[in-house]
Structure formats: structure tokens, C-alpha cells
Amino acid sequence: MSSAMASTSANLEPLFSFLSTSYATLEQTFNRIPGSAVIARYVKSSHQNDPGRTLLELFLAAFAIWTLLQSRTRADKDDRHFIKFTEKEIDELVNEWTPEPLAEPLSPEEQKELESVPVIVGAQGPRPKLNTGKTVLNFTGTNFTGLAGNEGIKEKAIETLRKYGLGSCGPPGFYGTVDVHVQLEHDIADFLGTEDAILYAQGYSTISSVIPAFAKRGDIIVADRGVNFAIQKGIQISRSTVRWFDHNDLKSLEDVLQGIAKERKKKKAPLTKMFIVTEGIFEKDGVMTDLPKLIELKYKYKYRLILDESISFGSVGRTGRGLTELFNVPASQVDMLVGSVANGLASCGGFCAGSKYVVYHQRINSSAFVFSASMPPLLSVSASEGVNILRNTPSILSTLQENIRTVRGILDKLDCITIPSHPASAMIHIYIRTPTPTLQIPTGSGKPSNPTSIHPRDPPTFDIETEERLLQDVVDEALAQGVLITRARRLRGQEMVEARPSIRLAVSAAFSKKECEKAANVVKAALVKVLGKRR
Amino acid sequence: MSTAASYLSAVKAADARARARGETPVATPALSFSSSVTTSSEDTILDDGEVVSSDALSYPTIPPTSEQVFSTVHTEFGHCANAEYRYTSQHPAGTPVKPHIEQDPPYYVLFTTYVSYIILILFGHVRDFTRKYFNPGEFKHLIPHDGYAPITSDFDSFYTRRLKARIDDCFSYPVTGVAGRTIVLNERKSKDYNRTFYSTGRKVRALNISSYNYLGFAQARGGCADAVEESIRRYGVSACGTRLEGGSLDLHAQAEALVARFIGQEDALICSMGFATNSTIIPALVGKGCLVVSDELNHASIRFGVRLSGANVRMFKHNDMNALEDLLKEAISQGQPKTHRPWKKILIIVEGLFSMEGTMTNLPVLLELKKKYKFYLFIDEAHSVGALGPHGRGVADYFGVDPRSIDILMGTFTKSFGAAGGYISGSKAVVDRIRVRSHSHAYAEAMTPPVLTQIIASMASIMGVAPALPTHGSTGTITKGRIVEQESPEPYPGRAPASILPSWMDLPPAMREGTEGRDRLRRLAFNSRYLSRALEKLGFIVYGHDDSPIVPLLIFNPGKMALFHRLMLQSNTPIVIVVVAYPATPLVTSRVRFCVSAAHTKADIDVVLKACDWIGDVLDLKHAPGERWSLEKITSNAVELVRMESQKHA
Structure with missing residues (x-):
């Protein structure tokens, strides 16, 4: 027993000597630190004067460390909602848990919906061939200017391919800024008359990244109730305070702006960034914003304007510059002018035009720009060539407007439908006219809607399922007659406000007047046939 | 290193031999670059007059023999016929995945890194303070004016203005042409400390070890x-x-x-x-x-x-x-x-x-x-x-x-x-x-x-x-x-x-048969493993998996990042690299990120290693423990190095 003790202490001998030497070195090092004597003296004297104080200081130090460590552990565990389980209970809970399937298989209706998507075999354009073998007049493609299939653009694209390859293989920050991108940015800025522009690789992702690049938590966004899905998502990501105004109602906008100003004055709220977010021509229904009035309001209430011209850029104005050209407003007055290269210039991607600083800010802070590869150079050159063609060929836009007039001239007379779209909009939406006109009559007292909610006070009522079914019948009927049109596809259940079901015609400058007449008459006949049966 | 002239004469000779065998270049565009047909090998060397390019980038170090046929443009996809320089990217079956251990640098490196950041931040604030008084115009967009809040406050943009701006010449470099094995830079300079850049008009070809071109499909030919x-x-x-x-x-x-x-x-x-x-x-x-x-x-x-x-x-x-x-x-x-x-x-x-x-x-x-x-x-x-x-x-x-x-x-x-x-x-x-x-x-x-x-x-x-x-x-x-x-x-x-x-x-047949694709995969696997292991043997702290084509080399000190970038660009054979720092990485672990490609040849990796070896000494970056090899030993034993059992993660 005692020998065991002795051997243990012998074993521990090196440990003891190690401890004593390390203590000595520690003391030495401590003494060597400049100012250590002061600390030692302070601790000694404070302990002499009042041993309780040493204890208190130690306690305080321990508390400080504890608090520091506390913030690093997760808050949940100390949450009063946290339940402590034993290992066994956890295992049981894990075994019991059955997740929902990752995705429900499609219902027959959804399957049908998916199968009703037309597939084009070969080149996209005004007269493509479908997988059924049928050649149709295509009123679905966003080929407003008819640049798709342009031989000059194809040649340029091939030339670029042979010099640059296809992919850019990198984000703009890391050797993905190719000279042709810089050129297109310059071309667009020059075309619109802004200081600078920035390119994104996808049209849809442009605005949903531009909004959160500027609007942050605590900032104020005033947005139209009818904005498209991409804007809704951008606003959601931004986490800003949102106020809504009635769809395309600038009177309502002014009321909301006044309300905010009043509220802020009362609260003495600090100055924050304030934005008006709306569309030039609305993707949902083709309605056009009164830009001059909007600009006036923006200056009056000191807001910045984020304008989505994804539909209007390349489809209105003398040469397709969009709303700013149509209303003769300098584009520099729109703070962030967002457009789609994919729609307007029949290529791919999107852009945001604005002042030098607005663009520079996005180059560092806009996630869809920073974290994405830049667009393939040949598509960028195609778009540059598109700008060039639009600039030099005003007849494209006059043909387009002429075609729109032709189509509208035939469809406007029809009494089974309503067309909300602006007469100049190349995107024509067709609603079924409801038998009882509940749509327009305000049932309430005419009070303004609540600006904190996206839902208007008197929402229009419509039966989505029936209307979609009827409209699909119209689409099928038109297709049988050789005209390809489509329902506006919506993510039902994901949009903040359900859009009214509509048929969406996209008119192109590539059609002849005859073709437009033919197509409009086919659509008209299909509408009459399907909707006439209903009554 | 062969010169342009000797290379071209070798190519002409190879062409002549091919013609003597009766193979004629085919005119169909779809076939003219296929691997099975000897095309005029001059096609594989781009002659771009106005671009400043070193011979090492334009011409392979070893001219082709009459048996070897290269169908790719060397500047896009390097010519490498040595079948030894191939590897298969695969996890050895039945072995557990070893956890990745991140090596820590010596304490003085961490200490100086933190001190650098503190100095940068202090200087930034001092400059902000003085500039606001002496040159308020510069801050106009950062302070409220006419009732508008600024788009970014001076506080939010501090990092970008005072830290990132110092090394802005490392980012968003304008380029032209194919982002393949090499890339052509539109040279730019700044007279006002990176606030604005102007183009010098010179085009410089550089070895590209930065683009995400893993299999080398960034090609304008083929x-x-x-x-x-x-x-x-x-x-x-x-x-x-x-x-x-x-x-x-x-x-x-x-x-x-x-x-x-x-x-x-x-x-x-x-x-x-x-x-x-x-x-x-x-x-x-x-x-x-x-x-x-x-x-x-x-x-x-x-x-x-x-x-x-x-x-x-x-x-x-x-x-x-x-x-x-x-x-x-x-x-x-x-x-x-x-x-x-x-x-x-x-x-x-x-x-x-x-x-x-x-x-x-x-x-x-x-x-x-x-x-x-x-x-x-x-x-x-x-x-x-x-x-x-x-x-x-x-x-x-x-x-x-x-x-x-x-x-x-x-x-x-x-x-x-x-x-x-x-x-x-x-x-x-x-x-x-x-x-x-x-x-x-x-x-x-x-x-x-x-x-x-x-x-x-x-x-x-x-x-x-x-x-x-x-x-x-x-x-x-x-x-x-x-x-x-x-x-x-x-x-x-x-x-x-x-x-x-x-x-x-x-x-073309080589693509249909999948031989070309397999070759690309095996070249990439070799290059990835070679670069990552060689850098380690040189003494650098390298993160990541051996088989990863992304090879991060740790730099730590913010000041060394820009220097590394500039030195690589100014070396005999210009090399473009990507440096990444906070906020993309934790504050202290700033790094260079190499992206290896199948388009690189072993000689290209050697060029990178040589440059890194020198810069690593100059900037004191070699902090990894373990056995070190000399550059010569590494380049002459590349195949052994690649095929060695993994030790890093043991």
C-alpha cells in the first residue's frame, strides 16, 4: 500500500517540478511585462484594504466572461420554450417523426396544365413550328421588336463566338467583365440617356436584386398593388417598411405619400431612404403608368423612383426607349430604371440604368450581379446590335404600334371581354367580362384602402378556376386555327394578390398587317365561340 | 524553352509529314477541328498581332512529334500529350472520409494581420475625418442632401471606401477573348489610387488560373x-x-x-x-x-x-x-x-x-x-x-x-x-x-x-x-x-x-466516343492534385481537398493580398489570380484562390509554382509544418507527388 503511495509520488515528481518551474517562469514573465508591478501592487493593496472587494472584483470578472460567452451560445436553449429531453426521449422523437413528402405528385389538373405548354421545334420567331408539326402565328413570344432571328444579329453572334467562346466562366469581379459587357452597358446607358448602366445575367432576377441592394430594413418602399412577382420578391428580401397604393392610381399614391409624411413628422422619424416602386407597363395587365405625374410626385415628396420597364423597354416610344421616350421625360430623372434585355432586345439578361453612383453601388452590393457569372459574350453583342438596329430603324416601332392598333381594333369591339391594357401596350391582356359587373362598382363607402396591406378595400371578385378553364379553351381553339396564344401563367397561391386570369397576346413588329388581322380574327372567333357557349 | 520560330518550324515539319501520308485537311467546319484529322497545326496557334504575349503562353514547351495531333488552340486549351500527367478523381472505396484540418499560421502572423486591420481602420477614419472638413464635395453622395437620405451612409460604405478600394485593382479586371487557359487583359491603370481607372490600350495575355473553366470548355474553336x-x-x-x-x-x-x-x-x-x-x-x-x-x-x-x-x-x-x-x-x-x-x-x-x-x-x-x-x-x-x-x-x-x-x-x-x-x-x-x-x-x-x-x-x-x-x-x-x-x-x-x-x-469522333471528355477529366484531376500538393510541399498553407480544382492558398495579411496579385501579374509569364478577403472569408483568412483547369498543362502549373515559390519567400507566406521539397524536386517528381497516398488529412 505504502509502496504504491511512494511510487505514485515518485511518478508525480516530474509533474510537481514542472508545476513549480512553470510557476516561476510565469512569475518572471509577468514581472517582465511593463507596468505589471503597478497591477501587482494594486491587487495587493486592494486585497489588504478589503478582502471582500477582491471577491467582488473576481465575481465581476467572472460575470463579464460568462456574459461574453453567453452571447455566443444559442439563445434557444435558455428560451423558456426549450424542453429538456433525455437521449432516449430524443431517439424516440426522432424515430416517431415522419416528414411530409418533399413534393406532392402533380394532381391531374396540374399535369394537364403542364402538358398544355406549347413546345416549339426549331427557331423561335413569328411563324415557328410546334412539336405537333403545325406551323403557327406566334403571339406568345416576347419578341416585340422582331429581332429574334435577325440575320445581322446571328452573324455578329457567330463572329463573337469565334473570338470569345460561349461562357464567360466567371462572375464580373473575377475576370468575368468582358469588354463586350462594358460595351453593352455603355450602349444601353447611351441609348436611354443615363450616366451608366449595369448588366444582369437574367431579366427576372434583375429587379428582385436591385430593390434589396438599395432598400434595407427601416427604409420605406411605396409600391403599386399590381406589381409583378419579381418586384414582390425584391420587396420581401429588402425587409423594408412597405406601403401600397391602388393599382395605377396616382391619386392614391399621393394620399399614401402624404400619409407617410404626416406620420413621420408626428413621430419625428429620422431621415431614411424612401422609394417608389412601380412598373412602366404592368406585366400583370398591360396598364401604363403616367410617368410625368409620377416624376412630379417623386420630386415633391423626395422619393427615389425604381421603375421596372421590363415590358415597356423595346416596345413603346419612337425607337423603343420605353416610357421615358414616350412621355419625353429625361431618363436620368428615373433613379433606377430597370429593363429586360431578354424582352426588349431579344437576347437574355436585364439591366439597371441610373447615375454613376447608383450603378457603382450595385456592382458591390447587388447579389444577383456579384454572385452570378456574367452573361455569355455573344448574347451581349447580340443585344448591342439590337440597340443599334432600334436606334437606326424607327420603322420597327411604328410597325409594332401599327400592329397593336390592328389587333386592338378588332378585339376592342368584342363585348364578351374587357381589355385592361393600354392601347400602346404590346402585351395585350384579355379578361372575360363578368356577367354581373361587380368589378368596377365600389361597394364600400369610397374610403381609401389601408396602405399597410397589399389588398385593396374592395377587391374585385372572380372565379379563377372557371375563368382559367374557359380561357384555356380559347387558347386551344385559337391553336386549332393556327394562332399560338397563351394564358398568362401565374403561380397561384404564391402571388401576394391573385391576378385575374387573362389571355396574354404579345404583338410583334415581325408580323404583317394581314397576319395581325388574321390572328385577331381567329382569337375573336375563338372567344365568341367559347364564351358564347357559356351563356 | 522553345522559341516561336523553332516551334513553328517543328509544326511545319509535322504538317509536311502528315501531308505526305495523304491526309488532307477537311473543309467542313463541323469537322475541321476534330482530333482525328490533322489540320494545319498553325490553326492551333493563334496569331493575334496586337496582343502582348510571352512565348511560354503562345507555344508549347515541347513541339509536337508527327504522331501527336492537337486540335485545340494552345492558348485556349494547352497541348499536353504526356499520358503520365493524368489522374482519376475518385474517393478510395471503403475508406472513411478524413475530416479536413485547417492549419493555423504562427501567432505573429495572426497578430500582424489584426494589427494591419486596426491600422487600416484607424487611417480610414482619420482620412474620413479630415476629408470631411477639407474636401466635403467628395462626400456629397454619402451625407443627406436636399431632404434625401444618402444611398449608402458613410458608415456603411466605410469598408468599401477605405479598405477594399486600396486593392480595387485586383477586382473586375476588364478582359477580352476566351477565358480559357490564358486570357487577354485590357490593361488598365489608375492615377488616383484606384478611384478611377483608365485603359492603356495595351492587351496583355496572361495565364488564367482564375476562371471556373474546370474542364476547359471555354473555347472559341472545336x-x-x-x-x-x-x-x-x-x-x-x-x-x-x-x-x-x-x-x-x-x-x-x-x-x-x-x-x-x-x-x-x-x-x-x-x-x-x-x-x-x-x-x-x-x-x-x-x-x-x-x-x-x-x-x-x-x-x-x-x-x-x-x-x-x-x-x-x-x-x-x-x-x-x-x-x-x-x-x-x-x-x-x-x-x-x-x-x-x-x-x-x-x-x-x-x-x-x-x-x-x-x-x-x-x-x-x-x-x-x-x-x-x-x-x-x-x-x-x-x-x-x-x-x-x-x-x-x-x-x-x-x-x-x-x-x-x-x-x-x-x-x-x-x-x-x-x-x-x-x-x-x-x-x-x-x-x-x-x-x-x-x-x-x-x-x-x-x-x-x-x-x-x-x-x-x-x-x-x-x-x-x-x-x-x-x-x-x-x-x-x-x-x-x-x-x-x-x-x-x-x-x-x-x-x-x-x-x-x-x-x-x-x-467530331473524339467527342462522340468520349475519349476527349475522359482526357479532360483526367487532366483536371492531375492538375488539381499536383497544384495543391506541390504548394503544400513548397510550405504554403493550403485549404481544401487534394482532388479539388479549387485550391485556396492562405495569405492572412491584407496588405499581402494586393502585392501577391500584382507580383503574379508582373512576373515573366503574367498570371492572373483571384484574391478573396472579408466578407467572403473570415477576417483573418484572406486567400488566393486558384481554379485549376483541364486546359492547363503540367508546364503551366510549373510556371505558377515557380512564381508562387518566389513570391512566397518575398512575402513570408510559407508557414506550413511538415516536409518541404525544393521547386526542382517537385517539378521533376510531379507524377510521384500526385500518386502519393494522402497524408494531409491523416
Whole structure:
């Protein structure tokens, strides 16, 4: 027993000597630190004067460390909602848990919906061939200017391919800024008359990244109730305070702006960034914003304007510059002018035009720009060539407007439908006219809607399922007659406000007047046939 | 090193020998660059008069012999005939995945790094303070004016203005031409400390070890480019419209069928932008009441998508499977916050290969955990697809795992395939659900035909095509946008059935047979392993997996980043590199990130090593413990180095 003790202490001998030497070195090092004597003296004297104080200081130090460590552990565990389980209970809970399937298989209706998507075999354009073998007049493609299939653009694209390859293989920050991108940015800025522009690789992702690049938590966004899905998502990501105004109602906008100003004055709220977010021509229904009035309001209430011209850029104005050209407003007055290269210039991607600083800010802070590869150079050159063609060929836009007039001239007379779209909009939406006109009559007292909610006070009522079914019948009927049109596809259940079901015609400058007449008459006949049966 | 003149004379001689054998260059554009035909080898050397280029970049060090035929342009895809310089990217079967250990630098490095940042911040504030008084005009956009709040406050933009601006010459360098083995820089300079840049008009060719061109498909010549040219003639450049509203082409269906076959999943869908693939599709999978468990180093697009989805998010320590298991136990036992209701579903999102770390996800352990905890697994293969695995099919292929045991495999075409956009693959039910629910399918423009063609051509050449020579016009029938195949396909990872490729697409034999694709995979595997191990032997601290084509070299001190970049650019053979710092990485671990490509030759890697060796001494970057080799020993024993058993992670 005692020998065991002795051997243990012998074993521990090196440990003891190690401890004593390390203590000595520690003391030495401590003494060597400049100012250590002061600390030692302070601790000694404070302990002499009042041993309780040493204890208190130690306690305080321990508390400080504890608090520091506390913030690093997760808050949940100390949450009063946290339940402590034993290992066994956890295992049981894990075994019991059955997740929902990752995705429900499609219902027959959804399957049908998916199968009703037309597939084009070969080149996209005004007269493509479908997988059924049928050649149709295509009123679905966003080929407003008819640049798709342009031989000059194809040649340029091939030339670029042979010099640059296809992919850019990198984000703009890391050797993905190719000279042709810089050129297109310059071309667009020059075309619109802004200081600078920035390119994104996808049209849809442009605005949903531009909004959160500027609007942050605590900032104020005033947005139209009818904005498209991409804007809704951008606003959601931004986490800003949102106020809504009635769809395309600038009177309502002014009321909301006044309300905010009043509220802020009362609260003495600090100055924050304030934005008006709306569309030039609305993707949902083709309605056009009164830009001059909007600009006036923006200056009056000191807001910045984020304008989505994804539909209007390349489809209105003398040469397709969009709303700013149509209303003769300098584009520099729109703070962030967002457009789609994919729609307007029949290529791919999107852009945001604005002042030098607005663009520079996005180059560092806009996630869809920073974290994405830049667009393939040949598509960028195609778009540059598109700008060039639009600039030099005003007849494209006059043909387009002429075609729109032709189509509208035939469809406007029809009494089974309503067309909300602006007469100049190349995107024509067709609603079924409801038998009882509940749509327009305000049932309430005419009070303004609540600006904190996206839902208007008197929402229009419509039966989505029936209307979609009827409209699909119209689409099928038109297709049988050789005209390809489509329902506006919506993510039902994901949009903040359900859009009214509509048929969406996209008119192109590539059609002849005859073709437009033919197509409009086919659509008209299909509408009459399907909707006439209903009554 | 051979000179241009000696190289060209060797090439002429080779040409003459070939002609003597009676092989004539073929004129058909689709065939003229195929590997089996000797074309005029001068085509493989680009003569771009105005570009400043060193011989090492334009000409291979060893001229070709008459047996060797190179079909690629050397500046795009390097000529390397040595069959020794090949390797297979594969996890050794039956061995556990060793955890990655990050080496720490000596304390003085950490100390000086922190001190550098403190100095930078102090100086920044002092300059801000003085400038505000002496030159207020410069701050006009940062302070409230005329009742408008500034777009960014001076506080928010401090980091960009005072820290990043100092090294802005390392970012967004304007380039031109193909981002292949080499890249041409449009030289720029700054007279006002990086506030503005002006172009000098000079074009400089530099060795490109920065682009995500893993398999070297960034090429302006060759089978893929020929196919793309043909597609532009046939289809134009735009798909005009969204997938659900008339923007669906036969090419989309063909590409999707091919992607599903390549990945080994039942179905796949394609999105026109890589970032948007995550940001618009994750919300279609999860929502309120669901839990997303995400690796802390996941890409911004994943975070964007998860935030949009409305699901709860929990993060776990990078690649730490124990932390993940603890988190899962807690999440499942506690249920949803406050209500304690069980989660509807749990989705784990990780990346196959992490873009800043070069680390690989621990797939075998993840799949073990998946069995027990019943979560769904989403792997972002943006960097790993094409770049890893003996067949280039990504992490599942690398670890020899059935891809269908992973619920969702997402990836992009920007990197390995030299195209753009991304894909999602999974079971048919899942992919169809995404088709009707994802934002991009309904509202975003469809992918354009040239991009689709590049994807089809590059993917088919990695897989090889079966049967090798199809009779023309035997395209599978497209019914309702889906391809219905006529013959029974080869099992995964088999060749691509010819019936799902566009009937007009004419790939050269080497691509159809898959020999070229295999060669690319094996070259990439060799180059990746060689660079990462050689840098370690030189004494650098290198992160990431040996087989990762992303090789991060740790620099730590912020001041050394820009210096490293500038020295590499000014070396005899200019080399462009990417430096990454906070906020993309933790504050102290600033790094250089090399992206190796199959297009690089062993000589190119040697050039990089030589430059790094010198700069590493100058900047005091060699802090790794362990055995060191001299540069000569490394370059002359490259093959041994690559084939050595892994020691790093032991």
C-alpha cells in the first residue's frame, strides 16, 4: 500500500517540478511585462484594504466572461420554450417523426396544365413550328421588336463566338467583365440617356436584386398593388417598411405619400431612404403608368423612383426607349430604371440604368450581379446590335404600334371581354367580362384602402378556376386555327394578390398587317365561340 | 524553352509529314477541328498581332512529334500529350472520409494581420475625418442632401471606401477573348489610387488560373463551338419568353433529358441563370413550417432562396457532421419554435465543393444521417459537377454513391461546361412540382439556344454517345415537351443515347466516343492534385481537398493580398489570380484562390509554382509544418507527388 503511495509520488515528481518551474517562469514573465508591478501592487493593496472587494472584483470578472460567452451560445436553449429531453426521449422523437413528402405528385389538373405548354421545334420567331408539326402565328413570344432571328444579329453572334467562346466562366469581379459587357452597358446607358448602366445575367432576377441592394430594413418602399412577382420578391428580401397604393392610381399614391409624411413628422422619424416602386407597363395587365405625374410626385415628396420597364423597354416610344421616350421625360430623372434585355432586345439578361453612383453601388452590393457569372459574350453583342438596329430603324416601332392598333381594333369591339391594357401596350391582356359587373362598382363607402396591406378595400371578385378553364379553351381553339396564344401563367397561391386570369397576346413588329388581322380574327372567333357557349 | 520560330518550324515539319501520308485537311467546319484529322497545326496557334504575349503562353514547351495531333488552340486549351500527367478523381472505396484540418499560421502572423486591420481602420477614419472638413464635395453622395437620405451612409460604405478600394485593382479586371487557359487583359491603370481607372490600350495575355473553366470548355474553336455556331444559324439567339408561356423549345427538352441522364436522376429542369436556380427554386420546395439546415459557408444564392421561402433556417459549422447531428436531434425533438409542432419537413442544403474553401461535403456520413433523421438532402454542385468523379458526374460519382439516394442535385453550367445557367435534378415528382411552382419557370426568360447547345455538346462529349454513329433523323419523339426514348439506355454512368441529342448536331469522333471528355477529366484531376500538393510541399498553407480544382492558398495579411496579385501579374509569364478577403472569408483568412483547369498543362502549373515559390519567400507566406521539397524536386517528381497516398488529412 505504502509502496504504491511512494511510487505514485515518485511518478508525480516530474509533474510537481514542472508545476513549480512553470510557476516561476510565469512569475518572471509577468514581472517582465511593463507596468505589471503597478497591477501587482494594486491587487495587493486592494486585497489588504478589503478582502471582500477582491471577491467582488473576481465575481465581476467572472460575470463579464460568462456574459461574453453567453452571447455566443444559442439563445434557444435558455428560451423558456426549450424542453429538456433525455437521449432516449430524443431517439424516440426522432424515430416517431415522419416528414411530409418533399413534393406532392402533380394532381391531374396540374399535369394537364403542364402538358398544355406549347413546345416549339426549331427557331423561335413569328411563324415557328410546334412539336405537333403545325406551323403557327406566334403571339406568345416576347419578341416585340422582331429581332429574334435577325440575320445581322446571328452573324455578329457567330463572329463573337469565334473570338470569345460561349461562357464567360466567371462572375464580373473575377475576370468575368468582358469588354463586350462594358460595351453593352455603355450602349444601353447611351441609348436611354443615363450616366451608366449595369448588366444582369437574367431579366427576372434583375429587379428582385436591385430593390434589396438599395432598400434595407427601416427604409420605406411605396409600391403599386399590381406589381409583378419579381418586384414582390425584391420587396420581401429588402425587409423594408412597405406601403401600397391602388393599382395605377396616382391619386392614391399621393394620399399614401402624404400619409407617410404626416406620420413621420408626428413621430419625428429620422431621415431614411424612401422609394417608389412601380412598373412602366404592368406585366400583370398591360396598364401604363403616367410617368410625368409620377416624376412630379417623386420630386415633391423626395422619393427615389425604381421603375421596372421590363415590358415597356423595346416596345413603346419612337425607337423603343420605353416610357421615358414616350412621355419625353429625361431618363436620368428615373433613379433606377430597370429593363429586360431578354424582352426588349431579344437576347437574355436585364439591366439597371441610373447615375454613376447608383450603378457603382450595385456592382458591390447587388447579389444577383456579384454572385452570378456574367452573361455569355455573344448574347451581349447580340443585344448591342439590337440597340443599334432600334436606334437606326424607327420603322420597327411604328410597325409594332401599327400592329397593336390592328389587333386592338378588332378585339376592342368584342363585348364578351374587357381589355385592361393600354392601347400602346404590346402585351395585350384579355379578361372575360363578368356577367354581373361587380368589378368596377365600389361597394364600400369610397374610403381609401389601408396602405399597410397589399389588398385593396374592395377587391374585385372572380372565379379563377372557371375563368382559367374557359380561357384555356380559347387558347386551344385559337391553336386549332393556327394562332399560338397563351394564358398568362401565374403561380397561384404564391402571388401576394391573385391576378385575374387573362389571355396574354404579345404583338410583334415581325408580323404583317394581314397576319395581325388574321390572328385577331381567329382569337375573336375563338372567344365568341367559347364564351358564347357559356351563356 | 522553345522559341516561336523553332516551334513553328517543328509544326511545319509535322504538317509536311502528315501531308505526305495523304491526309488532307477537311473543309467542313463541323469537322475541321476534330482530333482525328490533322489540320494545319498553325490553326492551333493563334496569331493575334496586337496582343502582348510571352512565348511560354503562345507555344508549347515541347513541339509536337508527327504522331501527336492537337486540335485545340494552345492558348485556349494547352497541348499536353504526356499520358503520365493524368489522374482519376475518385474517393478510395471503403475508406472513411478524413475530416479536413485547417492549419493555423504562427501567432505573429495572426497578430500582424489584426494589427494591419486596426491600422487600416484607424487611417480610414482619420482620412474620413479630415476629408470631411477639407474636401466635403467628395462626400456629397454619402451625407443627406436636399431632404434625401444618402444611398449608402458613410458608415456603411466605410469598408468599401477605405479598405477594399486600396486593392480595387485586383477586382473586375476588364478582359477580352476566351477565358480559357490564358486570357487577354485590357490593361488598365489608375492615377488616383484606384478611384478611377483608365485603359492603356495595351492587351496583355496572361495565364488564367482564375476562371471556373474546370474542364476547359471555354473555347472559341472545336466541336462545341461548331455545334453552337450551327445552332445560332438554326435557332437564332433567343428563346423569347418564359418556359410556361411559349418559350419552351425542343432544345430545352433535349437538354433536360440529357442532364437527367448525366446526373443519374429521373428528371431534370433547366434555369437560365445559375444564381436564380437556387434563389427561385428553393422557395418551390420548402415554406412555412419547414426547416432548412444550411452549412454556414453556403453560397449567397442559397441564402437568398431560403429567405424567400419563409422556412426556418438553422446553420451548422462548416462541414462538421457532429454539429449537424446535434442540431438535427435538437430540431426534431423540439419541433417548431414555440408551438413545438413537428416540422413538416427538414431540408439540408450543402455544397458539393465549397467555392471558397475547396472542401468537399462529407457525403457518406450525410447519407448515413439521412437514413436515421429522415431529412431531405439538397446538394449544390455548382463547382463539383463535371469537376469531380471518375466520370465527371460530381460528388456522388466521386464517392461512388447512387445519385438517386440524394433527393435534389443542383448545379450550374457556367463552370465545367463553359455555358451559363443552372439545373435541378431529382425524382420526376419533385421536378414536375418545381416546374409548376418555381418562380423562374413561370416568370423568367427561358435559356437561349446557343447556351443550350453548348450544354448538350459539352455534356455529350464527357459522356460519349451511344450508339457511336446514329442514323440521321432518328431523334426521339418529343411528346408534350418530354423526350420519349426509343432504345433502352445504358445504366448510369453510361453514355448519352444518340436519340436524345438534336439530330443536326454533328460532333467530331473524339467527342462522340468520349475519349476527349475522359482526357479532360483526367487532366483536371492531375492538375488539381499536383497544384495543391506541390504548394503544400513548397510550405504554403493550403485549404481544401487534394482532388479539388479549387485550391485556396492562405495569405492572412491584407496588405499581402494586393502585392501577391500584382507580383503574379508582373512576373515573366503574367498570371492572373483571384484574391478573396472579408466578407467572403473570415477576417483573418484572406486567400488566393486558384481554379485549376483541364486546359492547363503540367508546364503551366510549373510556371505558377515557380512564381508562387518566389513570391512566397518575398512575402513570408510559407508557414506550413511538415516536409518541404525544393521547386526542382517537385517539378521533376510531379507524377510521384500526385500518386502519393494522402497524408494531409491523416
